[in-house]
Amino acid sequence: MDKVTAAMVLTSLSTSPLVRSPPVRPNEGLSGSWKEGGGVPSSTSSSGYWSWSAPSDQSNPSTPSPPLSADSFKPFRSLAPADDGIDEAEASNLLFDEPIPRKRKNSMKVMFKCLWKNCGKVLSTAAGIQKHIRTIHLGRVGDSDYSDGEEDFYYTEIKLNTDSVAEGLSGLAPVSPSQSLASPPTFPIPESSRAETTCAKTETKLMTPLSRSAPTTLYLVHTDHAYQATPPVTIPGSAKFTPNGSSFSISWQSPPVTFTGIPVSPTHNHAVGAGEQRQHTHTVLSSPPRGTVSLRKPRGEGKKCRKVYGMENRDMWCTACRWKKACQRFID
DNA sequence: AGTGCCGGGGT
DNA sequence: ACCCCGGCACT
Numbered sequence A: 001m002d003k004v005t006a007a008m009v010l011t012s013l014s015t016s017p018l019v020r021s022p023p024v025r026p027n028e029g030l031s032g033s034w035k036e037g038g039g040v041p042s043s044t045s046s047s048g049y050w051s052w053s054a055p056s057d058q059s060n061p062s063t064p065s066p067p068l069s070a071d072s073f074k075p076f077r078s079l080a081p082a083d084d085g086i087d088e089a090e091a092s093n094l095l096f097d098e099p100i101p102r103k104r105k106n107s108m109k110v111m112f113k114c115l116w117k118n119c120g121k122v123l124s125t126a127a128g129i130q131k132h133i134r135t136i137h138l139g140r141v142g143d144s145d146y147s148d149g150e151e152d153f154y155y156t157e158i159k160l161n162t163d164s165v166a167e168g169l170s171g172l173a174p175v176s177p178s179q180s181l182a183s184p185p186t187f188p189i190p191e192s193s194r195a196e197t198t199c200a201k202t203e204t205k206l207m208t209p210l211s212r213s214a215p216t217t218l219y220l221v222h223t224d225h226a227y228q229a230t231p232p233v234t235i236p237g238s239a240k241f242t243p244n245g246s247s248f249s250i251s252w253q254s255p256p257v258t259f260t261g262i263p264v265s266p267t268h269n270h271a272v273g274a275g276e277q278r279q280h281t282h283t284v285l286s287s288p289p290r291g292t293v294s295l296r297k298p299r300g301e302g303k304k305c306r307k308v309y310g311m312e313n314r315d316m317w318c319t320a321c322r323w324k325k326a327c328q329r330f331i332d
Numbered sequence B: 001a002g003t004g005c006c007g008g009g010g011t
Numbered sequence C: 001a002c003c004c005c006g007g008c009a010c011t
Helices: A002-013 A016-024 A033-039 A048-053 A065-082 A084-097 A102-107 A126-137 A150-154 A162-172 A179-186 A189-210 A215-239 A243-247 A254-274 A276-285 A287-293 A305-309
Strands: A108-114 A155-161
Antiparallel strands (some): A108 A155
16 A cells, blocks of 8 residues: 555656657657757757746756746646637737747646545645645544655645746636636636646545545636647647547546547537538438539649749740640659 | 630631 | 630549
8 A cells, every 4th residue: 555655756756757749749749859859958949848848947846846847837738729818818828928938937836626525725835735634634643744645645746837827717717808817816726637647637536535525626617628628629630649638547537528629619610510411412412413424534643834934934845735635744 | 713615606 | 627615523
């Protein structure tokens, strides 16, 4: 048990590993240059990708939390693009992001929230929250130093970020512009999403069996879902990296999400957009019309005069090409 | 949007 | 026959 517990604690506590894996993945999809560039804080090249892949943050061993938040934060954004509302709302931010990515850290705050049912206590230090859980919920009194790590299951790390808050809010309720300023900063709801993921597994594992009543938990989870639901859908297309999901040892969350995203969205879109016709066409009509219509010709693939010489040198084309007939010079 | 070229003009 | 081009299938 101890080992297991310890492992879990480590996992939930140190998010760095989580963040680590994602950055590496991009290499797969893209050229190897990524790897090399990864370490280098190159700047100008592209945009979104670089910024988030830029592990320069990670190179920074000390100050685990800030870099973490920053990193984990970015991947999320890259996911967000998938979402309609969020994307747009953040589009500007993304662009804006490049120049001042690091500065954000300043506005970042790490808090620790107690997940114990009916207790939403938030403290600014891990030690504090641990002690709180130990004494209040676990009923351990006295030696405050002693900790078997169990407390770790009952609190979650929350990153408070002015920007992120705004974003999260926009994602949740994009309609309320006026409030964006007032409520978000005060309430760290969206924030939890990121941290949430970290403890999600823990939570689901422990909390579910123990009790599903805890309002706090439920609340967070819900929020999380709402917030995350959309991004995943988008991920597949561009960001296929599935950063957060893959990084987690727990696979139940990410795989499902990713999967749904790919098959569902396309299918739905087509089905809904084109209607049944689409499918019918495929199933029933696909061949008949084709044959009729495509008496034409498969089409030559090779380069033709037009492509070779270009419109400028039209006189160099073969006569057929000049006459818009089947090319005689470059026959397939 | 760019290409290849059929079908159909005009001279 | 020679030359052009509208328009469509493909990519």
